[in-house]
Amino acid sequence: MKTRYHFDNIEEPVMIPFTPLPVSSKLPYQLCTIGYVHFAQDFYTQREGQQNYQIIHTDAGSGLLTYKGKRYTLEKNHVILIDCNEQHHYCTGPAGEWKYRFLHINGGGCPAFYDTINQSGLTPVLLAHSSEFNYCFQKILAYVEEGDLRSDLVIPVHIMRILTELALNRNNQHTRKSEYHRQVIDDAVRFMENQIGRADFSVTEIARHAGFNENYFSRLFKRMTGTSAQEYLIRLRIDRSKHLLKKSAKPVSEVAFEVGFENVNVYIRDFKKLTGVTPLKYRLYAEGV
Template sequence: MDDAPHVDEQELIRDGFPGQRMLVLPRPLVRAALATPVTRELLVTDAGYFPRAGGHGRIRHRPISQAVVMICVRGRGWCATPAGRFDVRQGEVAILPPHLPHSYGADPEDPWTLWWIHISGESVPILVEATGATTQSPVQVPGDLHHLAALATELISVMERDTTAPRLLEASGIAWHLMTSLITSHKSHADTDELLDTIAQQLRDNLGNRPTVSELASTVGLSASHFAALFRQRFKVPVNQYQIQLRMARARELLDTTSRPVADVARELGYDDAFYFARQFGKLHGISPSKYRRQDKG
């Protein structure tokens, strides 16, 4: 969480982005649907897709009755609640509860690409609460971002066909699926960072093991691609490169402090092929392990 951003409301762009898709139900239709069984529980009132939405943002001083769900599939942005400002990164979802003032906007240097929906109805507060989203922690990390984006795509496609009662009911069902997917897979920023830190520590403590990205991702309940993206955001390097850096740091330590053969050093670090280890070492350091050991480091 950061301090509230200094934003000129006049400079924010609500919509009108090249390639966007957007649907807003007429408010008389919203009122009618919210008085109808089933859709009174959950109704999608607005939905859209904003690709690379530079300048996008909104400040709502007056609360609205809908919850706002924003799925960031690329780029970055922010959202703000009465509790403060929160970064929204690629692969994350901002959930803004109804009946509270809020604001949000795209990062000026790397503007987000968003799927977003507004939902209203008697069950919405319970669903939002079940996701774990609060004014103090509105940003969640879903286990499968692509699944959420696919549901948002399907939802908008359904509503673009027409806004008859059967179609609104179908959209409500998709929105239920989307929200329950968030409920069963959500993690907060802090939770995810803690999990990533734990994974990194495990890699440091077990240099001889060489788990794949998929194996690491499965231990924290994320898809491989999503885990890889979050890991890179956290540590500024890809997972595989991070593992190589750890092994090479340990290799330098062993070469500097022991007289063990290079092949033994390679085996300790999980390299069955000493020649492959030497090539990786040389690629990173510009010299072979043997030459590194002989060089004057004083």
């Protein structure tokens, strides 16, 4: 691990390390360090090879981050999730001061959230309302400072809530255009739900309904939801078929046709890919649930 830094304090930094007990060491999220800092113009940190992830929430001023060859300005209410194994450098930004809170975290669940939040490259997330982040951060900080015996089992829950909040808001730019795009995708999903019983229903028709060409709509859908329109449509069909499998005695082939699959073998293949079992086994296991 390589780290260089220079502190230029406005307030004394608070950085509290935390070592999980064995009871929580295999949970998907663990806390390594939590803290808050307020630096003047000459602060910087340069790091690589650290085996954890870092969440940074800018509370005031601004910061500059160089990560994977790109530079990002981190302004008030921007939150980022970075992989500290990658070479990166951050410092006080043009505001001349930078006040931020941070968590270093680890665990098997972190890579999936990192990929979800940063699926199009590193994404500073704008939280217009930081109440969820503030609540979870304060809870984690209190558990660490008080040495609460429940901390090893409760802290991972709050870490997951913070990561979920970032994932939900990763496309939140608070512009008229982004709000319009969100409405377009919401309307497209409702259109899918109403049409999934049609075997001839396609992404082309969904895009036409939304008022875009298919290529642009597909890119927009992927950016806003994290998955392709075709994958989302298949999942809707599979979810609808689960309901039919549990609530009716219809043959698997009839269920497949009712949710828009022309070929029962394709339905069985897609069902098993998403659930890990065949439709028939799902019906047997789900009976009475």
